[in-house]
Amino acid sequence: MVIDLESERRVVEKYLAECSVQPRRVVLVDDGLNSESLATALEKGDVLRGSPAWGCIVATEPRAHRTYVEWAVRQGMHVLLEKPVTARDLRTDGPGEALGLVADHHRLTALAEEKGVTVVVQAQRRAHPAYQLVKEILGDVVSEFGVPITYMDIHHSDGTWNMPWEFASREGHPYKYGYGKLLHSGYHFVDLFCWLTEVNQHIGRPPDRIGLDVFAVDARHVDAQLTEVSYERLFGSARWRRHSGLPRPASLPVQPWGETDVIVLARLMDGSDVLTTAVLSLLQSSFSGRSWLELPEDTYKGNGRIRHERVTIHVGPLMAIQVHSYQDGLLGGPSPFEVVVYRNRELVGGEAVTRMTMRSGAEGSVVASDSLNNRAREQIVEDFLAADGRRSGLALHRTTVRVVSAAVAGVARLAQGGSGRSVVALDASASEWYRPE
Structure with a gap:
């Protein structure tokens, strides 16, 4: 039905x-x-x-x-x-x-x-073979030596270029209801951060809370970044002027707009000690393949979106892991997923540098429909069909929802002239899960 x-x-x-x-x-x-x-x-x-x-x-x-x-x-x-x-x-x-x-x-x-x-x-990255491998490698080192993930940097840009009037008109992935990137594709990367840092629970003093500081760019700022002169040079005066009179953020100053880009600074803490620092740079008004003014029928994958994804993780002086996944902008073109592991091999053993490149499609497959992300999505669907919530069941998203919620609240407070800082409790039984700062 x-x-x-x-x-x-x-x-x-x-x-x-x-x-x-x-x-x-x-x-x-x-x-x-x-x-x-x-x-x-x-x-x-x-x-x-x-x-x-x-x-x-x-x-x-x-x-x-x-x-x-x-x-x-x-x-x-x-x-x-x-x-x-x-x-x-x-x-x-x-x-x-x-x-x-x-x-x-x-x-x-x-x-x-x-x-x-x-x-x-x-949340398909929980089923992504490369990220599963990364978590397994991290878990082994963290649990054996008692050293937590000390630093993580997650960058994601998805090239969602909205024309100014689309902020006011779109219902799919909207901004006009006051929310944006964090409740769009940004959710995946907050979840990735929360899921990967679960390995820190294996150390003697695991973190008990997360400190957050949030900075955001909303649709009004994007409307200021690209001026009328810029648009006319890009698309031609005649084409641009056919649309330029439509409602847009600059003409609706009272309207609160959702964020297009957000930077989240996070600190995993135990008492007064900071165990992990992290930077999540989550962008939508980023490099894009869009070169047209009118929305196509497929506004999701058919509107010029180009994904660039990068993760850097350090386990103190013992290990560093780099993840790179960059689309080249060509529909159906190659999209390799590379994982590089650097080890202090005199102390932790193994190879000093290990490079693993996972291609988006197996030999003979159609790359556009056989990417690692799509395979991971299929795995989550199979979990659903098996009524199996062990990988991405709703209860497992408690910390992710808390962090997303606090970050979105921080963006909203910033828009009101307040602070984007807060502290989120990791303990499910904590009497207060959230404290603004």
């Missing part, structure tokens, strides 16, 4: 016309429903018509995630949930609503446990 918005009828019908397997029903709900009205419509409308369903894939605009997951879980369905876990409209009370993401996670986790179903979050 397919549930979607009435406004998406043409898109749904076109997609299904090309599918060999057809749904039993297509349910199109009113676009104007809020969360409560949507929940009521799903419950009272008897969407399933008495026919039980085993599972549900929730891949909607994330502000609707909580409602759909709650409905599915109450019906006894296992759920595959696209990231982020939930999102909220941050225009009125940005910091308060951002902190509510943790309450959403707690509520959905408790409900899934009560109903005996599995909710799997599509």
